Amino acid sequence: MISDRLLLDNLSFVNLQAAAAELDTLHVALAILAVAATALVVDYAHMLYLRSRMPPGPFPWPIVGNTFSLPKNKPWIYFEELSKRYDTPMITFWIGRNPTVWINDAWCAHEVFEKKAQIYTSRPRMVVFGELGSGQSNLVTMQIRNAAERDHWRIHRKLMHLGVGVQSVRGYRNIQNNESKLVAYDFLREPKEYVKHLERYATSVVSIIAFGRRVASYNDPIITEVIALMQLAADLNVPGTSFPMLLETFPILAKFPRFMPWFKGLGSRSQKGGHYFFYTLAQEALEQYEQKPPAQQAAMPTPYVKTLFEDGAKYNLPVAELSGLTGNLFGAGADTSSSTLVTFVLACCAFPDAMKKAQAEIDAVVGPARSPHWDDSPRLPYVNAFVREVFRWRSVAIIGGQPHSPTQDDSYRGWHIPAGAWVQGNVWAIHHHEREFPDPDRFCPDRFIEGHELHRPFPNEKGYMTFGWGRRVCSGQALAEQGTWITVARLLWGFDIRKARDPVTGEEVDVDIFAFTNGLNMRPQPFECCITPRSEEIREAIVREGEQALEDLKIHDGESRYRMSTFYQKAKRELAEEPVLDEKGNIKIVRVKAV
Template sequence: MLSDRLLDTSLLARLHTVNHAGLLNVILGLLFIAIVAIAADYAWMLYLRSKMPPGPFPWPIIGNTFSLPDNKPWIYFEELSKNFGTPVITFWIGRNPTVWINDAWAAHEIFEKKAQIYTSRPRMVVFGELGSGQSSLVTMQIRNQQERDHWRVHRKLMHLGVGVQSVRGYREIQNNESKLMAYDFLREPKEYVKHLERYATSVVSIIGFGRRVASYNDPIITEVIALMQLAADLNVPGKSFPMLLETFPFLAKFPRSWPWPWFKGLGTRGQKGGHYFFYSLAEEAIEQYNQKSPSEQASMPTPYVKTLFGEAKKYNLPAAELSSLTGNLFGAGADTSSSTLITFILACCAFPDAMHKAHAELDRVIGAHRSPHWDDAPNLPYINAFVKEVLRWRSVAIIGGQPHSPTQHDTYRGWLIPRGAWVQGNVWAIHHHTREFPDPDRFYPDRYLPKNDHHRAFPGEKGYMTFGWGRRVCTGQALAEQGTWISVARLLWGFEIRKTRDETTGKEINVDIFAFTNGLNMRPQPFPCDITPRDEEVKETMLREGRQALADLKIHDGESRYRMSTFYQQQKRKFTREPVIDEQGNVKFVNVKGV
């Protein structure tokens, strides 16, 4: 009996040892496979690195991600380019190589001359898959002819609203709204940021929806601009979540409904109605426009959303895509335009000599009895140069917007740029290259005047690359340039913009020309300034023109019943079936997967 028990115990021990050894062998086998896979993948990374533009040495899996600075990576990439002595560098975000272009001529050679193959976007986890989706014009990939045709439809529809041929029809709107902005500066000069945001948002709201924004407390400003700024802040290359998802994209597969820390700030995908806020604004705008009398309709431009919905019949576009097209108006026009004008205010405070030179030209050409108009542009060369310098000095889209991605392997100076890679233009480095812009941090409009000692050759006729390149250039460029010109010219004509003074000492309080936000669309950090009318005659003209503008804009008065902050919860059940416009212009509903 005892011997049997000893035998059983010995057998169990041997079986346990065998099982333990088997498990250990499995673990060791899996570990060996993982090491071999990582080694093979790293060998591939190093092989690509040997063919691509120079850059820092990458680590396996994580690449150079953890070398990124906490703030303003565009300055870091500019320094890397100088250190390696090349106009383009390679920086690895995880296993994905990103080619950073830090030179105007290289950007022109790659993005403009080879626009056909650089029209696509790379896979973007945060801003694309977890954000606006890959069906947005901003993030849409073009990997085959079907996707190219789809992208062309979106671009065509966007050009109907803000293309070069359309924007001249919006001059009266921009002119009146900028007159009202100057009027608001007279009333509340300390709230200049809010006035600029109201102006920019109201212009795109009238164009898009036929409804002006009368107050800077309107939720379309306080909520939508905040959303745009959040998106810009999240979409900067970084080593913390959520942008770390670009290094570890498998984490995006985890359920969004769970409180995973890497999804912080991204909202919850699948929230019913989450994509349809702007779609609902569009439906409401069309309904309000149709209720106006024929004479009222004849006195205002047709809202873009009405044109868009009419054209969409041909393409059977789903509501999510129509929503993104209308929402892009705010993304491209409100936050960026107001940020540009805040930068203009900062430049006037920091470099008063440029402002005073502009005053002299405006006094000579315009006088005090009226404000400037676009028709005056041929006679205002310094104002034209001033606007160009505003767009160059501290460009809002500081890394040129979203990355490009070649649809086939390409080469530049013998270096490989592989198909599908991220290719990003560093607008900061381009606009601060001393070869094209001597003393680049100085706000100096004279550099755009011929025969000036700072005047340099630059690819293209504009003298800046603020709005991107090629076929992915910002679709709202013409509208933004037109609005920036009239706003800058009118504010220079009407106001003295100075550093504020300390109430105790009377000394000027300096402004920091490097204190900007860290987002993809950067703007100056808050700063105080004094804004006063230049003289009484100019003040009276601004008051007269402002009152008349308010009367002229009255046709666009109206309110929306929607608020972004409450929309998602209110619409949860409404969009369990997605609205789609059919060929006859009727709205039909299809089931939404995963809702």
């Protein structure tokens, strides 16, 4: 009896202990929940407080903000609609807990990005494109939060200007002139492949500038690989409701290992060692250049990589940063320039009257015996306006490139813009504002001619904001404008570009002027067109100039043994640590284990 009673007492004591333990666990869980709930309430209250002071916009939810209100395609149109709904030049849209200020008005963009460039030169925290990509090693994504970072950014900017700054690009006119003559020659021989010809042209120009080596065939895999990489990078800049862009809403997920499913879609950017491809390519090109006879070196512009390596050594720039500078020039110039020229072809098909008016001006000034040159530009005001309209009508960098971020709290028209916020210029909305551009979807170069009924004042002399603003304006703007002018003028002179005809009915097939890709650097969806030489005399001139251009460009012939896809695969297979430089400046592969 006594033992039974003791057993019962022990069991009761054990049960009491278990109950107490469960109660303690419950108390701890309740305490954690209370702390979490309090933190959530405080955080949400802060969001709402900021919202009350910032430009108007949709009401945000806790944690996720407005993320799941985003449309799946072309969010820049949605932001334009919000600006019209609230009747404001800028709106606030919350990506998770981060407010993004979208500027949808040219004058507002000018006042913020240009007049206050000193405090809007930095970038915000970008999880996908920044922290999971090149971060502080790349000019495009560099944040400028203190004096040291500003000095470092200025070094990169200076080195980029050495390659494609305003003072440098006039030295590339001969390259662009010859390569654009080959575009006309290729259009004559194989008009159905016009997109590939334009991609080859744009890639070859920047390849000669960067590496001293041209791209001779549109079948060269470097074209498709680089453009695919740039378009992937562009896609990773457009806000979205699916991964990997949801990492901006839930940045804590970026701390997990890279094999987690939400990292899918980052592509080679998440492969260790992948961003060293352009450095390896540059190193190879420099070796090939230095092996050329002195007379041949003297006859060609000094490749950018030579200047970059020499000046980069003065600042002790690491491999990743040298690679980034080379890649920015080579990759971005190829994708954006070719996309702009494809847009030009679409405009000719959709608005033939504008094309014919430009051709009439060229005929009167240049004639059929030769193609236009930059020296003809002062006597071709309508062609100049035509090129400006190409940049305005369907701008490639449709949301103005990377977001800006103020380094200190700012205000505009009484609205608060907090330090570190995303501030993005909506180029689509700016270039389609009825106040500056009546009938904005109509391709009409006359709107850039003073005195025309569609001409309106604009904050800058160019009449467009295609290349961004302030101190973060696209470094390659001068090169792109120069190359686009000569190519557009030459193709207008040489060809009639019309809608394709149905092979059965013989009727013209309409083109869709709204069918564009969804990335940051948008381009027209594939469409067919009919490209024919305007006369026999012009055809003969195209052949003559094309054959001469091929001869002149022989000095830049060459080939790389590297391919981006195989380089990444090799890096993934062999590298378990970041590559390092040996005493000669070559990349040293550190074999530790298979990755």
